[in-house]
Amino acid sequence: MRFIVTSTALLKNLQQISGVISANTVLSVLEDFLFELKGNTLTLTATDLETMMRVQLDVNDAQGDGRICIPSKILLDYLKNLPEQPITFSINEQDLSIEMSSDVGKYKIGGEKADDFPKEPAPGDTTSFSMSSIALIESINKTLFAVSNDTLRPAMTGVYFELMTDSITLVSTDAHRLVRFRREDVSCPQQDGFVVPKKPLQQLRSTLSADETRLELSYNGSHLFVTNNRLSMSCRLIDARFPDYKAVIPADNPYRLTINRADFISALRRVSIFANKTTNQVVLDINGNALQLSAQDIDFSFEGKEMLSCQYTGEDMKIAFNAKLMIEMVNNMDGGELNIELSTPTRAGIFRPVEKVEHEDVLMLLMPLMVGV
């Protein structure tokens, strides 16, 4: 098979899917891109066995349909070092030789058999719904950061997609904090749920363009498929039950603190510098409409304190949180003002933006640190 393609166009397309390829892989064919030529359409595929991404582009002067695996690293390195120009690929599927000729030279790579490349899971019996590209990106952005890395609790290493006929809710948790993000501009054919691993979501976030392009999402018991006109991704779902998140969201936290989000984050950042590095403990001491943030690291005699003004309705209280987790949460929230709803120093605090974005509802939970047991 043979075709001509612009170096930069090929590079751009490969980079959209190359993130899937894992750095230390078990099978050498997983370090490859699968090239498939049919007519004038070149399909490029990358996979790590869990996630598969595929992108299509048009090429010129195509001759002979065919398939081959090309090692990714050398190909990307080559393309990155080439100024924009047409490259002619001449591929011999029998001896697996790949020749790339450009204006400046000729390069050869040995490929691998296309049949050794993992097959895409068959979509089979799927249910579908659609949402815009930007809505999915936004949903991923709001939830992915709170996903757990604890492989011993696999359900929490992914984002839970809860489908309803009038909304979609994404939930992530690492057992210490939880994010629930709901969109009311998506409708699903039936009530359902599945857990999507972190990596394919990271891939989608970085590959999809943040616009109104419609995406089709379809799923079955084992896989999720996301496609638009040019790009498709399939991934294995996490085969574990997501914890009953609804049970841990406090129904009624009676005290409410309202504060400027930006001021709160910058104060937290400063105070947490003086916190113990393993616990990152920052104490919120709420007294009327005054909020004092304080942290200390006894080992090094570090201490930091800062006063902020806020609006507070409730009893005065002292509650400690991990500042790192809290900063991350508040940072991933929109709006100028933030509400923190509290009940006791040992129960979860609820964080929400004061202003609601249309069609969106975000709620974050953070469990406190219990001091001196």
Added chain:
Amino acid sequence: MESANRARKIIHIDMDAFYASVEQRDHPEYRGRPIVVGGSPEGRGGVVATASYEARKFGIRSAMASKRAQQLCPEVLFVRPRFDVYKDVSQKIRSIFRRYTDLIEPLSLDEAFLDVSEDKLGIGSAIEIAKQIKQAIRDELQLTASAGVSINKFVAKIASDMNKPDGLTFIGPSGIEDFMEKLPVDKFFGVGRVTAAKMNGMGLHTGADLKKLSESEMTQRFGKVGRFYYNIVRGIDNRSVQPHRETKSLGAEDTFQVDLTDIDSMFTELSKIAETVEERLRRHGLKGRTITLKVKYHDFRIINRSHSFTEPVDDYETIITTVQQLLLGTAPEDHKIRLLGISLSNFGESRPGRKINPEQLSLF
């Protein structure tokens, strides 16, 4: 450079059956009896940390499954280790070392290298220092140690093992090459039974056989360690005694005679390795936050998979469940596995009594 070439005086001190000897010292009823310090053979079955010399006569060795030890000698007594006591004794041994030199590199609670090229008391003779250290350990702690004295770490370590227990072996600069030539390959540090069998298969049985190979032949056949062996057989080992060497990782691994292909045998081997790792962690008083599984396939490709915890760990249960999960994530049954290894790293100081850390409350 000059000083690096000047002949050094290195002593390797290795306590004889350390844990078992401490137990026999503290419990007169154990004396003269075959005892094993380590896990009991019941339940999941522990491993032998140390066997007393009486027990060794039955073929019982360190790292052997306790069940096997019991088969070899049914009357053997299993004693639970008291690591706090061993640590304490180990500190006392080190304070004896410090009378002679500050260049002490502890390898574990019961083993250390000492560089006595310049000793604090101006004794001058490394053999004399080794004698005095052994005597002090006997007088003050009622324990025996074996010493190896030479000009580098490698030879000193082998020498200390030559006349155990209560031995003192000196291998001087003139005898070193001769000594290395006669040394069977399986006595070389880092050569396990599989590598030894591989070497024997190539007709390499002693240091002299290895010496016939060129440096490039050695690296070709044995990889990076080949160069190390190349130098070692010529008596060259310039590694210095490092008093402040931090343990960065600690673990154990095993190469299998026959490649593993089914998950059951992989799990069985992993549990043996995990036992050893747990024992070594306790021996060094370390807890690690990161557990790493190493897998070498039949084609010598190596992969590592690791998992980190927020709190340091050192217990068998955590180690084994973690590495089993990690192994399952590598599609293990699709490959022939030649070697499995487990290591812990990211050692936090486990500071007992200082755990005033606030507790992060959980949702689930």
